[in-house]
Amino acid sequence: KAGVTQTPRYLIKTRGQQVTLSCSPISGHRSVSWYQQTPGQGLQFLFEYFSETQRNKGNFPGRFSGRQFSNSRSEMNVSTLELGDSALYLCASSSRGVTDTQYFGPGTRLTVL
Amino acid sequence: AQSVTQLGSHVSVSEGALVLLRCNYSSSVPPYLFWYVQYPNQGLQLLLKYTSAATLVKGINGFEAEFKKSETSFHLTKPSAHMSDAAEYFCAVSPYNQGGKLIFGQGTELSVKP
Numbered sequence: 001k002a003g004v005t006q007t008p009r010y011l012i013k014t015r016g017q018q019v020t021l022s023c024s025p026i027s028g029h030r031s032v033s034w035y036q037q038t039p040g041q042g043l044q045f046l047f048e049y050f051s052e053t054q055r056n057k058g059n060f061p062g063r064f065s066g067r068q069f070s071n072s073r074s075e076m077n078v079s080t081l082e083l084g085d086s087a088l089y090l091c092a093s094s095s096r097g098v099t100d101t102q103y104f105g106p107g108t109r110l111t112v113l
Numbered sequence: 114a115q116s117v118t119q120l121g122s123h124v125s126v127s128e129g130a131l132v133l134l135r136c137n138y139s140s141s142v143p144p145y146l147f148w149y150v151q152y153p154n155q156g157l158q159l160l161l162k163y164t165s166a167a168t169l170v171k172g173i174n175g176f177e178a179e180f181k182k183s184e185t186s187f188h189l190t191k192p193s194a195h196m197s198d199a200a201e202y203f204c205a206v207s208p209y210n211q212g213g214k215l216i217f218g219q220g221t222e223l224s225v226k227p
Contacts, residue, residue, distance in 0.1 A: 045214050092215075101159050
């Protein structure tokens, strides 16, 4: 089985721009979660989608949004980028979430200048 | 709110020595607990998980962890460190009834000296 793929792997944007990141889960997985990883804050949960519905949301401003398509692929969008949004964005997929093993993608490294 | 605390942001051991990475959690109900490993420029890989079955959990690459409810701990151990174990390790808890959400500790970077 192919693993979780994330595109693009690297991205450079400037303040005020918006960005869309993509995540393709493992075939058959219906849950996709997104995390932000920074040196200062560590790994923080952004949101989880299950069968096209947002099931959980972390404590991030409304500039961070996401969606999931019928084929379980997910996108996250960050509008009005700030310097502090520079981070590694990881997505993870699982069959149902909860006790199921979450498989992580390699991440998208976003740099905001 | 549930949280995870990893004691020691950096741990250094000699090759062949015992690896012990500490994790304590706060939870009012028995949680699901996980250990993940992250190698440089890669995503996270699951080492092992506790989901209220056996309290001693065996994972990949010779790692194991013991769930101790009385101590609210879930420490990760490996009897003999290998150079390839050098990486960052994260303990995580899945809050009750919150789907696939994981709350991570701050991570422990493991160095292995030859």
